[in-house]
Amino acid sequence: MHLKQYAQGAGFSFFIPGSPIVLNQSKGSSGITHKTSITPTPKPDATANNPVPSGGGVSPEEREARLRREAELDSRKLQDLLQQAPAAIALLSGPEHRWVYVNQEYVRVTGRKSAADFIGKTLVESLPELEAQAYVDLLDEVYRTGETYAGREARVTLIRSANAQPENAYFDFIYQPLHNADGQIEGILVHAVEVTEKVMSRTAIQRNEERFRALANAIPQLVWMAKPDGAVFWYNQRWYAYTGATPQEMEGWGWQSVHDPEVLPAVLERWKTSIASGEPFEMTFPLRGADGVFRPFLTRGVPVRDEQGRVVRWFGTNTDVSIEIKARDELRRVHERLETALINSQKLAAIVESSDDAIVSKDLNGVVQSWNRSAERLFGYKAEEIIGRPITMIIPPELQSDEDMILAKIRAGEKIDHFETVRVAKSGERLDVSLSISPVRDDQGRIIGAAKIARDITQKKKIEQALRTTEKLAAAGRLAATVAHEINNPLEAVTNLVYLGKRDLPNSEKVAKYLELATRELDRVAHIARQTLGFYRDTSSPSTVRVTHTLDDLLLLYDKRFETRKIIVHKQYENEIEITALAGEIRQAFSNLISNAIDAMPGGGSLIIRVAKSRRWDRLVIEGVRITVMDTGSGIASQDKAQLFQPFFTTKEDVGTGLGLWVTHGIVERHGGTIQVKSRAGTEKHGTVFSIFLQFQAMPGRLQGSVTREDGGHSPISPGVPTQ
Amino acid sequence: MKILVVDDEPVIADTLVNILNGEGHDALAVSDGVSAVKWAEMMRPDAIVTDVIMPGMNGIETAKAIMKLLPNCRIILFSGQAASTDLLAKAREEGYSFEVLAKPINPEALVARLNRIPGTSIPPAAL
Numbered sequence: 052m053h054l055k056q057y058a059q060g061a062g063f064s065f066f067i068p069g070s071p072i073v074l075n076q077s078k079g080s081s082g083i084t085h086k087t088s089i090t091p092t093p094k095p096d097a098t099a100n101n102p103v104p105s106g107g108g109v110s111p112e113e114r115e116a117r118l119r120r121e122a123e124l125d126s127r128k129l130q131d132l133l134q135q136a137p138a139a140i141a142l143l144s145g146p147e148h149r150w151v152y153v154n155q156e157y158v159r160v161t162g163r164k165s166a167a168d169f170i171g172k173t174l175v176e177s178l179p180e181l182e183a184q185a186y187v188d189l190l191d192e193v194y195r196t197g198e199t200y201a202g203r204e205a206r207v208t209l210i211r212s213a214n215a216q217p218e219n220a221y222f223d224f225i226y227q228p229l230h231n232a233d234g235q236i237e238g239i240l241v242h243a244v245e246v247t248e249k250v251m252s253r254t255a256i257q258r259n260e261e262r263f264r265a266l267a268n269a270i271p272q273l274v275w276m277a278k279p280d281g282a283v284f285w286y287n288q289r290w291y292a293y294t295g296a297t298p299q300e301m302e303g304w305g306w307q308s309v310h311d312p313e314v315l316p317a318v319l320e321r322w323k324t325s326i327a328s329g330e331p332f333e334m335t336f337p338l339r340g341a342d343g344v345f346r347p348f349l350t351r352g353v354p355v356r357d358e359q360g361r362v363v364r365w366f367g368t369n370t371d372v373s374i375e376i377k378a379r380d381e382l383r384r385v386h387e388r389l390e391t392a393l394i395n396s397q398k399l400a401a402i403v404e405s406s407d408d409a410i411v412s413k414d415l416n417g418v419v420q421s422w423n424r425s426a427e428r429l430f431g432y433k434a435e436e437i438i439g440r441p442i443t444m445i446i447p448p449e450l451q452s453d454e455d456m457i458l459a460k461i462r463a464g465e466k467i468d469h470f471e472t473v474r475v476a477k478s479g480e481r482l483d484v485s486l487s488i489s490p491v492r493d494d495q496g497r498i499i500g501a502a503k504i505a506r507d508i509t510q511k512k513k514i515e516q517a518l519r520t521t522e523k524l525a526a527a528g529r530l531a532a533t534v535a536h537e538i539n540n541p542l543e544a545v546t547n548l549v550y551l552g553k554r555d556l557p558n559s560e561k562v563a564k565y566l567e568l569a570t571r572e573l574d575r576v577a578h579i580a581r582q583t584l585g586f587y588r589d590t591s592s593p594s595t596v597r598v599t600h601t602l603d604d605l606l607l608l609y610d611k612r613f614e615t616r617k618i619i620v621h622k623q624y625e626n627e628i629e630i631t632a633l634a635g636e637i638r639q640a641f642s643n644l645i646s647n648a649i650d651a652m653p654g655g656g657s658l659i660i661r662v663a664k665s666r667r668w669d670r671l672v673i674e675g676v677r678i679t680v681m682d683t684g685s686g687i688a689s690q691d692k693a694q695l696f697q698p699f700f701t702t703k704e705d706v707g708t709g710l711g712l713w714v715t716h717g718i719v720e721r722h723g724g725t726i727q728v729k730s731r732a733g734t735e736k737h738g739t740v741f742s743i744f745l746q747f748q749a750m751p752g753r754l755q756g757s758v759t760r761e762d763g764g765h766s767p768i769s770p771g772v773p774t775q
Numbered sequence: 776m777k778i779l780v781v782d783d784e785p786v787i788a789d790t791l792v793n794i795l796n797g798e799g800h801d802a803l804a805v806s807d808g809v810s811a812v813k814w815a816e817m818m819r820p821d822a823i824v825t826d827v828i829m830p831g832m833n834g835i836e837t838a839k840a841i842m843k844l845l846p847n848c849r850i851i852l853f854s855g856q857a858a859s860t861d862l863l864a865k866a867r868e869e870g871y872s873f874e875v876l877a878k879p880i881n882p883e884a885l886v887a888r889l890n891r892i893p894g895t896s897i898p899p900a901a902l
Contacts, residue, residue: 536828539855539878540784547790550882554797568786615830 139222139245141169142229144238148174148190151238160220160245162211180210180217190239193226197236200226204250221250273338273348273369275306279362281326290369295341311337311345322352329354329362335372346373409505412491415462417442417454420500429484429507431477442503445474447481461490461501471508483512515717522714541572548572593750596634598662598676599624605642606660609649617655625663628676632722632749640718643711644680644741651684651739658682667725667744675724675746682739686732695728715743722749777818778802778889781811781825781837791824794882800889808832812840820848822889827854827862827875835866838873851888853878 109117133140139157143150150169158166161178169177175187184207193200202224208217224243231237267274267287274287282303291298294309307315314336325332332352337345352367403410409426413419419442422434430437430445437444443454453472460467467488474484484505491500548569555561606613606620613620630637648658658681665677687695696716719726722745730739778800782788788804795802803818805811809832811825823841827834838850852863855878863875876885 536855540787543853543855543879544784544786544790546879547787547794547882551790551793551797554794568790572786 137244139241139243141241142238143174143190143241146191146194148187148194148239150174150177157241157243160209160222160243162209162215178209180208184208190226193228193239194236197228197230199228202226204246219247220245221247271371275367275369277352277365277367279326279354279364281322281365293340293371294338309339311339325352325354326365329356332365332367338369346371347376348372406504409507410502411442411505412500412502413442414500415458415498417458426505429476429482429505430474436477445476447473447475457488457501461488462498464490464498466490474505482507483509519714519717522711538576541575544572545569545576592633593631594634595629596632596637598628598630598637598678598745601634601638602641602660602662602678605638605645609645612649613658616649616652618649618652619655619657621657621659623659623661623663625661626676628662628664628747630676630745630747630749632745633718636718636721637745640715640743641678641680643715644743647711647741648680648682648684648739651682651686656683656738665744667746668727673746675744675749678743678745680741680743684738686737687728687730687739688732692728692730696726719743719745722746724749776800776821776889779811779815779818779820779823779825780804781806781808781823781829781834783807783826783829787826791882791885795886795889798886808834808837808840811837812844815841815848816844819845822849822851824851824853824885827852833862835862835871835873839866839871842871849889850874851876851885853880855879 133152133154136154137156139160140152140154141150141157142152150172153166153169155166158164158168163169163177174190175182181187186207189200189202192198202222204221205224207220207222209220210217211220222243223246224241227240227242228236229238229240264287268289270287271289272287273290273293275283275290276285277283283301283306284303286298286301290296290301294301296305296309299305300308307319310318318334318336321334322332324330331354333350335347335349338348339345348369349372350367350369352365354362355364355366357363403421403423406423406425409429410421410423411419411426412421419437419440422432422437427433432444443451446454450473457467457470467486470486470488472484472486474482476482485508486503486505488501488503490498491502493499548565552562552565552569555565602622606622612618645658645660652658659679661677661679661681663677663679665675667673667675696712716726724743724745726744727742728739729742731737778795780788780791780795780802782791782804783806785804785806788806792802792804803814803820805814808825808829811823812832815823823838825834825837829837832840834852834854838852841848842850851874853876863873866873876888
């Protein structure tokens, strides 16, 4: 066994072996004497252990007395030493652990008043609060086994003053068994040093650390700590949850595996620079989530320094900024869109302002919202004069209902293209305009108004009118040629007959025959004259036109040409239809088609004329009549089809003026009708089909009440004017 | 003289033949160009009076055909229609110059013209 003793001055916990010494404590009422052996600190005077030189002439009694005196001296010295030791030292005797010695420190750390509170009492009697703690068992164990027990930072709950609450104290302690001379255990040496302060401060640090980690795990950021060399030694749970990585994978520099390889070199460079300089690290870079998606993280690392300013660790956070970046990008996009929109709107405004066409906008109530410069020029109103006022200001009184129709269409989201109508300028001048009107929508797609482009077609109308007049003159010329033949031939016959009548005057029988023939020829002339005059009668007001009658009259007129050309006419009249229209113009339109059909069949063929009730192709609600003129002629070459209705377009160099179909088209359009053509050129099944649709009230509105009835039996007939 | 009268209107052809025969000529009426050429070859007339606008072979084609057969035959065209001026102009471009009268013609004037020296014609513009 070893005896151990506290070595003063150099902290604690080193033990040295030494010789046995007897300690005799006789203080206290118990009077029990204990002998124990300890190894004292070597002393220069060697009082305790120096063998007394044995001299001659000393009696054994004297020797014993001297030895006892010396031992008492040693004991007192030792006691002084123990009393003043900075450690709590006590001796317990017997299996019931009765105090035989406590030093001052022991009294102090237990919060008792003096050694008298202990000596002669058992441990439990003097320190009852220890009864429920493990120390009594421990002492029993040491006493029983003889094994020394050393405890470190052991918690002891003490009541250090009478009225105090139990408090926790921490001790490093040794329970050392004490043997008697026979080697039997007699007691236990208790040596304890209070370390409460040290333990408490360390616990506080630990608690702080725990709190920090709990906090770090609770926040949405990824948090990490790295050693001064940059090796990361701790991540919060969020880091593992986000990356899906294990602590093993992440240890040290393992974090590189969740970086984007493209960005990683830059991250490493910056991180190493920070480590080398101790400057805070800040960078935004992508980190791969457990789902494989990279998200941008704003990463900050700050160095934690000790009192000497040395970096002891790095503390870092990674904040997912994908939402912020998205928001920023979105903001930038919105900004760009706004800029583009602004630029576009400025461009648009410039275009609108500089356009040659009048461009105006109005709301759904027809109130003018904008008015460009061309609108000012065209209509004479300045923008400030008309904005905020109804657009009906420029609509002539008889066309006011136009606006209701336009607004109804706009509300329905429909566009109006090239609507030719009349508007009134501030000066009162009437303008022919072509309107294109589109709905204007807001961001949500709701229709909030209309944009209108008005083109002045007064000039165009005048030119068209002039062309039409020219065509009428040309037609008149051709008419004259045709009519001349029809008139001059009977006149020739009459002239001859009159000559013969005069010559054969006495022969009344002969003369009567001549006169009869002459009368018949004069009837012919009269008929032709009626027809001719009728054609040029100015039918400025619409009348009821019987479509089939008009066609029959025309076919009669062309009868001779059909015969000459060997053209067979097939009439397919499904209905007897009357329309309200300008009779002369309608006749002209039909005449041009029939004349073209004849010209297309120089070698003969079939002409089919069909009349039937119908509806407009594009607007089925409109009822009317369809007139179809079909020929089995040469057909129209496909390259010519597009120009068919253009003025001065002709394929008939000798006889065509190139105005016929254009005139027909104009007439049909003026009547609100449509004209279509289908044609096939080539060797088989060739021919052309013109199809005209006219509504029953082809000339409605202002025409009501002034309709005149045309005399069907003697209707004026247009001549066979060669046209294209 | 022997005169061939060509007109698709029988009343005109017949009355002219009647008038010319009354003046001592030997006139014959036909109603189309093809018949005219056929009869001209057979009767070899001194003069032909023909309408211009006729179905089938027109007056100018008829006149050209007869000129080839009878270079000395006098040809007088008469027409009621201005459109014939175009046909005549075309013929003139081809080197043909015809004597043309406008319908209705005064029968006395026609007789007088037939009796006059050929070559003078009413210019087309007068039609």
